Amino acid sequence: MAKQKARGEMPGWYGAGIDHLWLPYAQMKTAAPPLPVERTHGSRIVLADGRELIDGVASWWTACHGYNHPYIRQAIERQLAIMPHVMFGGLTHEPALTLARRLAALLPGDLTRVFFCDSGSVAIEIALKMAAQYWVNQGAGGRTKFVAFKGAYHGDTAGAMAVSDLDSGMHAAFAGLLPEHFVVDLPRDEAQSAALEHLLAERVDAIAAIVVEPLVQGAGGMILHDATVLRRLRALADKYDVLLIFDEIFTGFGRTGTMFACQAAGVTPDIITLSKALTGGTLALAATVATQKVFDAFWSDDPDKALMHGPTFMANALACAAANASLDLFAREPRLAQVAAIAGQMHDGLAPCRDLPRVKNVRVLGAIGVVELDHIADLGAMRARFIEEGVFVRPIGNIVYLTPAFTIPADELAALTGAVVKVVRDLC
């Protein structure tokens, strides 16, 4: 790791522990050292040296109500006093059952069977497993392939990597180790729809499901598509009788403007995955929710037809309590109106980028604002410039994006968009 400029100014725990860390998505030899964070509040990250950064990322898109929301904190504290965790095999508890009931009520159609786990990638693994076993249980065990899309990112575990775009993503080195699926163009136009239909017609006997991030492919570059694409996928999945999985780990809970992205398209998938903002960014929790049709394929006197999965920390009681509190906040506070206001402000605030020479595209969907460049020569330098501007913005690939908390005050959002315009103008 590149040496910290002034390690002496760092807190003692930093110097003592840093050489034992292995950082995410980082070449350890050259990566900039991570910034020590002392605390968070609202849309702000307070560093150990006292600097406050306005957060443009909301901790990988989770902290939708801002940091340290007192209502969620109190719910976690109450639950902590009663029972932080109990295993979910043979036992259950009120926070999990309440959350399952509420998710089923919020989700469209009959997405009513909730399987809890503890991360987005694992929720995807479970969705893939459910889909493949759905067919096994009906005597069609050869249907083990998935249709996924170029630009997709579904997580870092083996199954999730295999349905991500290995070529454009960061897992190309694993191509030979992972099962091969059909990674094709999203059906944005007639030709792409025809190509997908041709694939389904030819290979349906091998295909378990189509898996897609609805409305926006997140980590793959914040690439948007419109609701028509999702309606096409639903129609094709119905026509060829394959399952449809929506990965709403990023888009779920208001990020794109509706509570779930699928609602904007009026489409109900057969399986949906949720995580990230589920607990308002406080604790690790994810859910894979299936329709009655999927669940029915597992309902049997035959033990072999059961879904054999059960992560140790599934349905952690603290996390479920946090998620219930987060849903209360969505019900009580005008989150979706805040998202709409953020969209409007980001649209105007990022507009000056449109005229900059290296900018290819500026786009906004809900509380996602993106400036796409032809390329970013030095991501590390750009990230450092944002810190100098007093904001935490973490460009990836060739995009600079903002995914702030929905509660961010207008002046802080203005500081974020202003910093993006300034840094992009200066560095590009």
Ligand SMILES: Cc1ncc(COP(=O)(O)O)c(C=O)c1O
């Ligand atoms: C759409 C999508 N699916 C899955 C994941 C993986 O989630 P996790 O990082 O919790 O494993 C992510 C994470 O960014 C994501 O954006």
